[in-house]
Amino acid sequence: MIKNICCIGAGYVGGPTMAVIALKNPNINVTVVDINKNRIDAWNSEDLSSLPIYEPGLDEVVAEARGRNLFFSTDVDKAITESEMIFISVNTPTKTYGKGKGMAADLKYIELCARQIAEIAKTDKIVVEKSTLPVRTSEALKSILDNTGNGVKFQILSNPEFLAEGTAISDLLSPDRVLIGGGTDEEGTNAVNALVSIYEAWVPSDKIITTNVWSSELSKLTANAFLAQRVSSINAMSELCEVTGADVNEVAKAIGMDSRIGSKFLKASVGFGGSCFQKDILNLVYIARSYGLNQVADYWEQVIIMNDYQKNRFAKKILTTLYNTVSGKKIAFLGWAFKKDTNDTRESAAIYVADALLDEQANIAVYDPKVVKEQMYNDLANLNTRKVEEIEAGISVFSEVYELCKDAHAIAILTEWDEFKEYDWKMIYENMKKPAFLFDGRNILNGENMENIGFVYNGIGISKNIE
Ligand SMILES: NC(=O)C1=CN([C@@H]2O[C@H](COP(=O)(O)OP(=O)(O)OC[C@H]3O[C@@H](n4cnc5c(N)ncnc54)[C@H](O)[C@@H]3O)[C@@H](O)[C@H]2O)C=CC1
Numbered sequence: 256m257i258k259n260i261c262c263i264g265a266g267y268v269g270g271p272t273m274a275v276i277a278l279k280n281p282n283i284n285v286t287v288v289d290i291n292k293n294r295i296d297a298w299n300s301e302d303l304s305s306l307p308i309y310e311p312g313l314d315e316v317v318a319e320a321r322g323r324n325l326f327f328s329t330d331v332d333k334a335i336t337e338s339e340m341i342f343i344s345v346n347t348p349t350k351t352y353g354k355g356k357g358m359a360a361d362l363k364y365i366e367l368c369a370r371q372i373a374e375i376a377k378t379d380k381i382v383v384e385k386s387t388l389p390v391r392t393s394e395a396l397k398s399i400l401d402n403t404g405n406g407v408k409f410q411i412l413s414n415p416e417f418l419a420e421g422t423a424i425s426d427l428l429s430p431d432r433v434l435i436g437g438g439t440d441e442e443g444t445n446a447v448n449a450l451v452s453i454y455e456a457w458v459p460s461d462k463i464i465t466t467n468v469w470s471s472e473l474s475k476l477t478a479n480a481f482l483a484q485r486v487s488s489i490n491a492m493s494e495l496c497e498v499t500g501a502d503v504n505e506v507a508k509a510i511g512m513d514s515r516i517g518s519k520f521l522k523a524s525v526g527f528g529g530s531c532f533q534k535d536i537l538n539l540v541y542i543a544r545s546y547g548l549n550q551v552a553d554y555w556e557q558v559i560i561m562n563d564y565q566k567n568r569f570a571k572k573i574l575t576t577l578y579n580t581v582s583g584k585k586i587a588f589l590g591w592a593f594k595k596d597t598n599d600t601r602e603s604a605a606i607y608v609a610d611a612l613l614d615e616q617a618n619i620a621v622y623d624p625k626v627v628k629e630q631m632y633n634d635l636a637n638l639n640t641r642k643v644e645e646i647e648a649g650i651s652v653f654s655e656v657y658e659l660c661k662d663a664h665a666i667a668i669l670t671e672w673d674e675f676k677e678y679d680w681k682m683i684y685e686n687m688k689k690p691a692f693l694f695d696g697r698n699i700l701n702g703e704n705m706e707n708i709g710f711v712y713n714g715i716g717i718s719k720n721i722e
């Protein structure tokens with residue numbers, strides 16, 4: 256029976272995942288550790304609205320478990336020493352240097368964890384890969400862990416996480432499945448069973464599937480590739496809709512009712528963002544190429560190419576519709592996060608659309624209910640396309656939508672926050688420059704209603720000019 260587990264990495268995955276494991280396993284002590292002290296302080300904050308990540312329902316789970324059997328700490332060594340099972344949930348971003356730059360996953364954080372575990376551990380441990388990793392990473396982990404020479408035995412499991420941000424808590428409470436990859440010898444089976452029993456505290460047994468480690472590692476990359484592919488597929492159709500007079504919402508509904516296709520994940524948009532889809536597909540492409548599978552690599556790479564195209568296309572549409580110049584014009588951005596109900600902005604389409612419009616000297620005004628100004632400036636600075644002073648001069652951040660849209664030439668909806676649907680759009684229209692352009696990058700508003708108010712409305716995959 257496992258009594259103590261720890262998780263290295265208190266981010267978007269480590270934090271919520273461990274909070275739910277602790278909630279459902281009150282007899283197991285769960286310690287989440289991170290080298291980032293600010294993050295740990297925020298997880299320990301008395302004020303639950305100051306948790307480092309925003310996820311609906313997370314505050315309640317933390318309130319119940321924290322201090323009871325859920326702990327957040329920067330003492331990584333102590334947590335490793337005391338735990339029988341160690342989850343690794345550190346970031347695995349795309350490499351920005353050296354071999355595989357811009358494609359491969361950067362595994363330096365993973366390797367550092369493995370080396371630290373190898374150095375500190377004095378008793379046998381089950382090490383669980385929670386981070387998304389290239390297929391066969393566990394082989395490298397095993398080699399590092401087994402070569403310490405201190406006689407400690409390690410079992411390595413793969414347990415990828417499938418939660419989506421914004422719905423993390425409900426995804427964790429009722430997952431479609433839990434996937435555990437592990438060895439099939441006696442020790443491997445015991446390790447798998449130990450992890451299965453933790454999930455069985457709340458997940459029905461038939462939803463917990465076990466596979467070999469390679470299948471588990473590769474299933475995670477495959478799932479994200481398939482999901483992102485659906486978005487790129489519907490986005491590709493959105494452009495065809497715009498030139499033929501078809502309506503992408505109608506097309507999505509029509510095809511989604513085919514049970515073989517299914518209705519989810521068919522929402523045309525300004526392009527997918529988030530920390531994982533792009534990173535994981537690039538990684539998949541890199542792996543395929545490294546095995547010489549160039550057709551496989553090209554096939555998946557097209558999902559990213561299409562997504563980049565969609566983001567650019569949206570920015571270009573704004574430019575051409577506004578008479579080919581946005582220089583000095585106020586463009587109001589509704590939303591900056593990569594999707595609603597999260598404060599995460601990683602790879603958000605908003606960043607790229609803003610960058611393209613800054614090239615055209617637009618004055619961009621932004622409002623997002625959960626993203627702070629410094630984050631927006633950082634996101635643009637990280638592109639390395641312009642100086643910080645230029646970013647600060649080109650982007651102004653508002654905390655209130657009516658002021659945001661006052662005297663704007665155009666509004667662009669970048670994130671599908673629910674509150675955007677509830678605004679007094681008539682009032683917004685009245686205070687804008689005319690013609691008042693509205694670019695709905697998420698198709699959340701009713702185009703006809705907006706046109707009745709007076710807006711020149713542009714949705715994604717909806718053409719107004721073709722009968
Ligand atoms: N964000 C998401 O929705 C999902 C992410 N994933 C995967 O989970 C992994 C983690 O992702 P996020 O939680 O989003 O990343 P994150 O960047 O939010 O969190 C990672 C944390 O690990 C910490 N860290 C890095 N090296 C460390 C070390 N040596 N010792 C202690 N702490 C260390 C960092 O300080 C950071 O706080 C990635 O592999 C990602 O692909 C999987 C499913 C969903």
Ligand SMILES: O=C(O)[C@H]1O[C@H](OP(=O)(O)OP(=O)(O)OC[C@H]2O[C@@H](n3ccc(=O)[nH]c3=O)[C@H](O)[C@@H]2O)[C@H](O)[C@@H](O)[C@@H]1O
Pocket residue numbers: 387416417418419420421479482486519520521522523524525526527528529530531532593594
């Ligand atoms: O590995 C990960 O990090 C996670 O990646 C995604 O989760 P996430 O990126 O948090 O959010 P999604 O809901 O998948 O949305 C991703 C992006 O696609 C966009 N999207 C999604 C669905 C859709 O129909 N249309 C669309 O444009 C969203 O707006 C967002 O920008 C997957 O859905 C999770 O299963 C996975 O665990």
